[in-house]
Amino acid sequence: MKIKLCLLVATALLTNASVIPAATAQQAAATDYAVGPQYDTTHVYVPQEQYDAFMQSFVATFGGKLSAQGQFQVTPTPSKTKSQLALTPAGTVSGFGFLTPIPYPFGHERNGYLVTDIDAAVASAVKNGAVRLITTFPDPIGRDVVVQWPGGVSMQLYWHTAKPNYTPLATVPENRVYLTADAAPAFLKSWRGYAHAKTLDDKTADGADIGQPGKSYRRVRLTSGYGDMLVIVSDGQLPWPYGHEITGYAVPNLQATLVKATAAGVETLVAPHVAGDRQSAMVRFPGGYIAEIHSPVTQ
Structure with a gap:
């Protein structure tokens, strides 16, 4: 009887042991808000008079294409910038050529990462030691925030109302x-x-x-x-x-x-x-x- 009981306990322990890692893996996946490296953009601020030359030279170097250029307010306070994407097989650039002074903290962030849930991603970032340089704000096509990690590493997290569909990269920057x-x-x-x-x-x-x-x-x-x-x-x-x-x-x-x-x-x-x-x-x-x-x- 003792042997049978021991076998039942051992079976239960093995069953539970096999369940816990799977649950842990599912939980980790659920808290990862990344979309993919083709949606991660380096933010490049250049003088507006050199904007076109920069954007054209980038795609001439790496291939790909430019999105349509426009003039937008991408900050929560009044401003205007030329803006477009350089979509290349080696990585994506968000180019900014401001026509007005650049409001703080913009221009200090190195890149932008698309996330699946902006509020949850910000909460996770703060939980893991980041601080918000600006609270989450709406832009013409979604919502954005700028955070800073220990060591002074600043980046933007962004979310789009309609998820974009970019070709996967040939190489990841x-x-x-x-x-x-x-x-x-x-x-x-x-x-x-x-x-x-x-x-x-x-x-x-x-x-x-x-x-x-x-x-x-x-x-x-x-x-x-x-x-x-x-x-x-x-x-x-x-x-x-x-x-x-x-x-x-x-x-x-x-x-x-x-x-x-x-x-x-x-x-x-x-x-x-x-x-x-x-x-x-x-x-x-x-x-x-x-x-x-x-x-x-x-x-």
Whole structure:
């Protein structure tokens, strides 16, 4: 009788053990408000007189197309900006060429992430250590908020009344975040908690990657439904232009991409060089936008 009872208890424990992970996985999925990396846009603010040159040079470099350009009020207080999207296989850009002074805190956010539920996403962000720089507000096609994570990393979360339908990306760009060791642990804990990100942590990456030959730095690669992120943890003693770029774009062939970029008026700031498992370069587009571009090192 005791043996039978023990078997019944063991069976019940095994059954419960198999149920708990599934429930936990469903709960995690339910609290992830990401839509997909093709809906994550780098926010680029350029002088309005250079706006068209920037937008055209971006699609000339990476391919894709521009959405229709318009003039909108995208802030909750009075303002007006030229605005459109550059939809490319390597990532999406939201371009802004303000015709009026830019109200705070706009212009400080690095990118925008589309979410499925703006209120729930904001609540989750705050729970995981973010603060709102502005409360949620309506825009012409949805609702927006600007939040700041530990370490001063600011970004916009947005929601559309009618969900857009963008083609999946050929390559996923990386949100490049530069922090010192003072700020990195708090930021990483917050972002991982919010985005349920998978992490690849290299504490002895070659400093030549960020213009510091002879040094090492900590490189943390994070992957989530919001796309890729590269957290660069260093002493902060970075040569120009490192740290000014906020996005890195992956392309199949770096040299071919740079040829197209040069023809479109893009300046190469750091010549192509091998950086870890990639060949990388730094460029500046008309209007001043600085970006990293990379492709895999061929074996």
